[in-house]
Amino acid sequence: MNSISRHDVNTLLRQVQGNSLFNRQLSSVCQVNGLKSTGVKAELQRRIVHRDFSFKPSPFYSVESAVSGLRTFMTQHRNTVTIPLRLSDHPILQRCSDDKSYRIMVFCANDDSGLQDVAFPHQSELRVNGDEIKANLRGLKNKPGSTRPVDITNALRLRSNYMNNIEFTYALTNKKFYLIVNLCKTTSVTELVATISSRRKISEDSVISELNKIAQDPDVVATSQVLSLKCPLSYMRLEVPCRSLSCTHLQCFDATSYLQLQEQGPQWLCPICNKSAPFDQLAVDGYVKVILEKTSKNLETVTIEPNGKWSSKPPKEDSSPSRPRGAPVEDDEDDDLEVSEIIIGGRRLETPKKLSHCTDTPSSGGRDHSSTAPRGSHSAKRPAPAVIDLTLSSDDEEPIQRPSKRQHTYTYHRGTTPPWLSESPVNHQP
Incomplete structure (x- = not known):
């Protein structure tokens, strides 16, 4: 049998992926050779796309095998894609029962070339055997790549002849999406932290050398700095101090808290400097x-x-200036209060009234010391407290006499014209 050239294979691929090869042409070819003639083009497209279709790797899981075909959908109306799944058709699913680290996950992407981010349509929902799966299908707002695949293992009934139905409903999308179900091997956060702790570290000597290098720079004024021993994510004391190899700051974050955050919504950005901090660049700061x-x-x-x-003592601060000699001392004592009486409904209430301090008058030498008031006492007597009776009726009060209006008078002699009649309009003709 003659081998097919690479050029002919690429030409056939372009025809199958495009619209230049019609279904009836493929059907006639299959009928001549005694092969299946229905749905041939769709099956070829599915196999070609599936061969080059893959997602970006993640430290939390690795794809072991696909347990469904790749489904392509695009519509501007509401539609549902159904994927049947049975244990007898995919014996590899038995691993989920034997090892809990194997999980069945639903992946979705909006492109078919290269490594893909997990991305679901904006309006979509997922059901397994009629039960809705509560999962975040949108990820973080305006953050591509922050969506996780959906774990549906606990909703499946992995029995030999039981047919599980995976229903994905979507609406109002003008992009083409690709849906597939994969069997994945997951890795826990604890295992990932152990991996970080066992590999390359940022040594203590390298950190001290970098600090001395900065201190010897003539263009930089080096001063002491305060290092927090708390994680900026969990606000708890650091247990595994970690940062990226590309980070230039001394502050660290806790490896466990950082990985737990990335497991929920992967972004892989340093929470301190916002630089890229992927898993393979994380290291423990010695x-x-x-x-x-x-x-x-x-x-x-x-x-x-x-x-x-380093030291556990806080940095020295400038002491506050001492009080000048002879400066007055602020008096923090409370002001004297005078209580006035108010009668409401036959009851007597007392209200405090603030009084200002009186200044002592120094006694003259010629006066008798016995007649002078002691220091600190008031020279004048306090006024008697005012008593207001609110039980009186308004009818008992005396009417208020308003002053009469002042009238304007003007005196003029007989034979003269009053001033307001002496003026006539301009150019008036009698």
Whole structure:
């Protein structure tokens, strides 16, 4: 049998993926050769797309095998895609019962070339055997790649002849989406933290060397800095101090808290400097780890000197200026209060009234000391408290006499014209 050239294969692929090869042409070819003649083009397209279709890798799972065909859909109306799944058709699903780290997940993407991010239509829902799967199908707003595949393992009935129905409903989309169900091997956060702790670390000597290099730079004024021993994500004390190899700051985040956050919505950005911090670039900071081992768990911050030495004492602050000699001392004592009486409904109430302090008058030398008031007492007597009776009726009050209006008078002699009649309109003709 003669081999087919690479050029002919590529030409056939372009024809199958495009619209230049019609179904009736494929059907006639299959009928001549005694093969199945219905749905041939769709099956060829599915196999070609499935061969090159893959998702971006994740440290939390790895795709072991596809357990369904690739479904392509695009419509501007509401539609449902149904995928049947039975254990007898896919014996590999038995791994989910034997090992809980194997999970069945639903993946979706809006492109078919290259590595794909998980992306579901904006308006969509997923049901397994009639029960709705509660999952975040949108991810973070305006953050592509922050959507996770949907784990449907617990909703499936993995019995030999039981037919599970996976229903994916979508609406109002003008893009082409691709849906597939995969068997995945998952990795827990604890295992990933152990992996980070066992591989390359940021050594203590390298951190001290970098601090000394910055301190010797003539263009930089190096001062002491405060290092927090709390994770900026969980606000708990660091257990596994971690940062990316590309980060230039000394502050670390906790590896467990960071991975738990990425498991919910993968972004892989440093929470301190917002630089890229993928899993393969994460490393334990040996300098901060030594500080955590040598300090009490109640300590929250340490002071880092420019030469790399650290201490648990806070940095020295400028002492407040002392009070000038002879300056008056502020009096924090409460002001004197005078209580006035108010009678409401036959009951007597007391209300406080603030009084200002009186200044003592120094006694003259010629006066008798016995007649002078003691220091600190008031020279004048307090006025008697005012008593207001609110039980009186308004009818008992005396009417208020308003002053009469002042009338304007003008005196003029007989034979003269009043001033308001003396003026006539301009150019008036009698």
